[in-house]
Each structure stands twice: as structure tokens, then as C-alpha cells.
Amino acid sequence: MNAVRTEKMHNHCRDSIHAVHKIGTIIVGTQFIVSTEGGISLYQELINTLSKTEVLLEERMANHTSFRIGGPADLFCAVNSKEDLKKILGYTKEKQIPLLIVGNGSNLLVSDKGFRGIVLKLGEAFSSLSVEGSSIIAGAAVDLRRLCRFALENSLTGMEWAYGIPGTLAGAVFMNAGAYGGEFSQILESTTYWEEDFAEKEISNQEHDFSYRTSVFQKEKKNAIILSAKVKLSQGNPAEIEAKMKDYMERRITKQPLNLPSAGSVFRRPENAYVGQMVEELGLKGFSIGGAQVSEKHAGFIVNTGKASCEDVKHLIQYIQRKVEEQYGIKLKTEVREVGE
Numbered sequence: 001m002n003a004v005r006t007e008k009m010h011n012h013c014r015d016s017i018h019a020v021h022k023i024g025t026i027i028v029g030t031q032f033i034v035s036t037e038g039g040i041s042l043y044q045e046l047i048n049t050l051s052k053t054e055v056l057l058e059e060r061m062a063n064h065t066s067f068r069i070g071g072p073a074d075l076f077c078a079v080n081s082k083e084d085l086k087k088i089l090g091y092t093k094e095k096q097i098p099l100l101i102v103g104n105g106s107n108l109l110v111s112d113k114g115f116r117g118i119v120l121k122l123g124e125a126f127s128s129l130s131v132e133g134s135s136i137i138a139g140a141a142v143d144l145r146r147l148c149r150f151a152l153e154n155s156l157t158g159m160e161w162a163y164g165i166p167g168t169l170a171g172a173v174f175m176n177a178g179a180y181g182g183e184f185s186q187i188l189e190s191t192t193y194w195e196e197d198f199a200e201k202e203i204s205n206q207e208h209d210f211s212y213r214t215s216v217f218q219k220e221k222k223n224a225i226i227l228s229a230k231v232k233l234s235q236g237n238p239a240e241i242e243a244k245m246k247d248y249m250e251r252r253i254t255k256q257p258l259n260l261p262s263a264g265s266v267f268r269r270p271e272n273a274y275v276g277q278m279v280e281e282l283g284l285k286g287f288s289i290g291g292a293q294v295s296e297k298h299a300g301f302i303v304n305t306g307k308a309s310c311e312d313v314k315h316l317i318q319y320i321q322r323k324v325e326e327q328y329g330i331k332l333k334t335e336v337r338e339v340g341e
């Protein structure tokens with residue numbers, strides 16, 4: 001199959017052909033469309049070289065985030081083979097092009113100007129699922145809801161709490177995602193990943209340096225690409241597993257504003273305090289800046305009521321941080337990851 005050439009040469013893109021964004025010594029943005037060295041552009045080169053990857057020019061990141069916020073990525077690659085992934089990483093390394101890998105984009109706040117560089121999203125080829133004893137080995141791109149249902153199909157218990165977290169397995173390992181007393185650090189056996197040398201490496205649970213909503217992939221292994229992971233569960237009763245999953249999902253539906261775009265809880269949980277409770281006590285439920293609003297249903301969530309920009313969300317975050325610090329003396333830190341220009 002040839003690379004899918006999806007040119008979005010809409011007006012915005014045509015206008016930006018003459019705009020040059022300089023990052024350090026390299027030029028990104030324009031160079032993807034018009035070669036700066038007199039040869040073929042990187043965009044064309046990727047189209048010619050990749051066989052199972054969809055390459056999009058100036059793709060809006062709002063299409064790939066649960067917040068529905070985010071300007072264009074210079075190049076967006078939906079990657080569907082390890083060979084293609086290796087080639088793209090080869091280019092980004094050689095040409096020093098900034099790279100961002102996204103899962104389901106459910107913990108991301110992407111800037112309105114977008115991302116200058118290449119954004120990667122792993123596709124079906126990274127969504128394998130298999131069982132080994134009472135463990136599941138799953139590809140990085142597997143959706144957590146699918147993973148939980150697969151555990152149920154195989155009568156495996158231990159990760160029901162994750163049912164309803166709208167991320168991928170890789171995003172969950174990266175974030176040490178958790179809910180209702182469970183978190184990935186408790187069930188993860190190992191993770192395989194690539195670093196710059198493309199040698200496939202595997203680390204055990206202990207080597208993840210897990211703590212609250214963080215892992216080694218946010219620290220020493222910032223450039224790693226997570227390829228797959230193994231979760232250790234135990235044999236259980238399918239009816240009980242299903243009942244637990246249903247219960248956790250119902251709690252989410254009751255408490256969370258799932259009808260509006262968001263990135264879940266915006267702030268990390270501070271010690272001995274609850275963000276939602278403090279924000280509610282401050283009377284900020286329903287408070288908005290532009291299209292960004294403190295959820296009426298759960299004060300720990302910021303929702304996009306329709307036309308929120310990244311700037312609206314950032315201003316609202318800063319406003320909440322200021323008010324909470326004034327009233328409670330607590331400095332709130334964000335859990336949502338801000339990326340882009």
C-alpha cells in the first residue's frame with residue numbers, strides 16, 4: 001500500500017507557505033512543503049518513502065485531543081508499521097525536527113498555534129492483544145476501554161478501575177494513570193520501547209520509577225517511544241468483573257461532564273486536599289473565561305463549551321491557581337500536559 005497522500009492545501013496552508021518558523025538552526029513548517037535545500041520537501045520525501053502511514057499537512061490538533069483544542073501540526077503522521085516509524089524517527093533525528101507522540105490526546109492541552117514539527121500517532125499495527133497466563137500483552141495504541149473488555153473476555157481481574165479512562169495503554173503507562181484506588185504501577189509488569197538507537201528495550205515495573213501520575217517516561221526516558229506493555233492480572237469471575245466495570249463506568253457518568261470536551265482532571269491532587277472541593281467552595285463552578293468553563297458537574301474539570309481556545313483554558317487555569325493559593329495557600333500544579341508553540 002502506498003502512503004496515503006492527504007493534502008490539505010486549504011487557504012490557511014497556502015498562506016503559510018511563505019511563513020518560515022525558525023527553531024534553532026533548522027527551519028520547520030515551510031520546509032515540509034517547499035524544500036529549503038533545493039531538493040524535494042520532507043513532506044514529499046515521507047510520502048515517497050512511507051508505505052503504511054497517512055501523512056497530513058497542517059492537521060489541526062483539535063481533531064486529535066479530547067479537549068477539541070489545538071492548532072495545526074506542521075506534519076501529522078498516523079503510523080501503521082514499525083518500519084515506517086523507524087524511518088520517521090530517522091528523519092527527525094537527522095534533521096533535528098521536534099517530535100510529539102500522541103495517544104488519544106486525552107491529557108493534552110495543545111497551543112492555538114499548534115506544533116512546529118512532526119506529530120506521530122500510532123495506529124492499528126500497534127494495537128495487538130494477547131494473553132500469556134494471567135497477563136495481557138498489548139500494543140501501545142490499544143484503547144484502555146478495549147483492554148478492559150479484553151480482560152473481561154479472558155476472565156482476568158485487576159484493572160476494572162481503568163474502565164472509562166479515555167486513553168491508550170502507552171498514555172496510561174506514561175502518566176501512571178489511575179482511578180478509584182488503582183493505578184498502572186500496581187498492574188504493570190513490563191514495557192517495551194525504542195530509544196534513539198531503535199534497539200527494542202524492555203523495563204520491569206520497578207524500573208518505571210512510578211509515583212503519582214508520573215513515570216520514567218516523563219523523566220530520563222523523555223525521548224522513548226512506548227511500543228507495548230504487559231499487565232499482570234489474575235483469574236476472576238466474569239460476572240463479578242463485569243459488575244465492577246459497570247459500577248466504575250456509572251460513577252464516571254454520574255460525576256463527570258462526559259457530554260463536553262475536556263482533558264479530565266486539570267490539576268494534580270495536592271496533599272490533604274481536594275481540588276474539586278476547593279474550587280467549589282470558592283464559588284467557581286460554572287465560572288468561564290471565553291469558551292473555557294469550570295464544569296458545573298465536577299469542579300476539578302475544565303470543559304470546552306464550544307469555541308474554547310488554548311489561551312482561554314490557560315487563563316482559567318491561572319485564575320483558579322491564583323484564587324486557590326490566596327484562599328488556601330496551596331499551589332496547584334497541572335496534570336494536563338501543555339504542548340506546542
Ligand SMILES: Cc1cc2nc3c(=O)[nH]c(=O)nc-3n(C[C@H](O)[C@H](O)[C@H](O)COP(=O)(O)OP(=O)(O)OC[C@H]3O[C@@H](n4cnc5c(N)ncnc54)[C@H](O)[C@@H]3O)c2cc1C
Binds near residue numbers: 178
Ligand atoms: C473524561 C476524562 C476522564 C479522565 N479520567 C482519568 C482518570 O480517571 N485517571 C487518570 O489517570 N486520567 C484520566 N484522564 C486523563 C487521561 O485519559 C490519561 O492521562 C490517559 O492516560 C492519557 O492517555 P492518552 O493516550 O490520551 O495520552 P495523550 O494525552 O495522548 O498523551 C499523554 C502523554 O503520553 C505521551 N505518550 C502517548 N503515547 C506515547 C507513546 N507511544 N510513547 C511515548 N509517549 C507517549 C504523550 O507524548 C503525552 O506526553 C481523563 C481524561 C478525560 C478526558
